[in-house]
Amino acid sequence: MKSTAKKFTAQIADHTSYDQSEPGFAGFVALEYNRSPDLVFLGVYGQILVPNPGVEVQLVYAHPQGTNPGILLLNVLLLQWEGVWPEVQTWKSAYYLGVGTAPGAITDIQLNAPFGSETVKVIQLN
Numbered sequence: 019m020k021s022t023a024k025k026f027t028a029q030i031a032d033h034t035s036y037d038q039s040e041p042g043f044a045g046f047v048a049l050e051y052n053r054s055p056d057l058v059f060l061g062v063y064g065q066i067l068v069p070n071p072g073v074e075v076q077l078v079y080a081h082p083q084g085t086n087p088g089i090l091l092l093n094v095l096l097l098q099w100e101g102v103w104p105e106v107q108t109w110k111s112a113y114y115l116g117v118g119t120a121p122g123a124i125t126d127i128q129l130n131a132p133f134g135s136e137t138v139k140v141i142q143l144n
Contacts (some may be wrong), residue, residue, distance in 0.1 A: 019057060021089050023040040030069070032125065033070065040068050041066065041068060041069065041131070042066070042067050042133070042134070043057075043064060043065075043066060043129065043131075043134075043136040044064060044065045044066070044067065045064050045065055046062065046064030046065075046111065046127075046129065046136060046138045047061045047062070047063055047064065047138065047141065048061070048064065048126075048127045048138045048139065048140045048141065049058070049061045049062075049063075049140070049141050049143055050122075050124065050140050050141065050142045050143065051059070051143045051144075052119070052121045052142070052143070052144050055121070056119055056123050057117070057119065058117065058118040058119065058120065058123075059115070059116075059117055059118075060090075060114075060115070060116050060117070060118060060121075060124065060140070061071055061113065061114070061116075062077060062092065062113060062114040062127050062129075062138065063111070063112075064111075064112055064113075064138075065104070065109040065111055065112065065137060066094065066096075066108060066112050066131070067107055067108070067109055067110075068096060068103055068106060068107065068109075068110050068112055069105060069107055069108075070098075070103040070106055070107075070108065071103055071104070071106065071107060072094045072098055072099040072101065072103035073096055073097065073098055073099070073108070073110065074093040074097045074110070075094065075095070075096060075110045075111070075112040076094075076112065076127065077092045077093070077095075077098075077112050077113060077114035078092065078093050078095055078114070079091075079093075079114075079116070080092060080093045080094060080130065083111045084086075084128075086121065087123070088124060088125045088126065089125070089126045089127070089128055090116075090123070090124045090126070090128070091128050091139075092114055092127060092129050092130070093129060093130050094112070094130065094131035094132075096131075119129040121142070121143065124139060124140055125136065125140055126139055127140060
């Protein structure tokens, strides 16, 4: 499955014949919920435009993280299911759920995808 994903992401990066906009991000929000002084839940939600309905989207923790501890780096994985799919651009939901121990430690989320990156400010809920 990894070889299919790598081949697919290369196709997205080099593809120039889309009728609509290029693959991209929409409506991303990052929420931090302080359950207690030593337990923090972090959720990142949004949508990504993919070239066909057979693509699944995942947000995963990036290894290694960057030099700024206030910015959480997440990689966008695009996984193409086998089979024949119509070339119809589709918005797919993506999410990341994490747990931390320091309220307010993460101020921004950076999403890194084969077609670009997006930075989202973290909203704190108490």
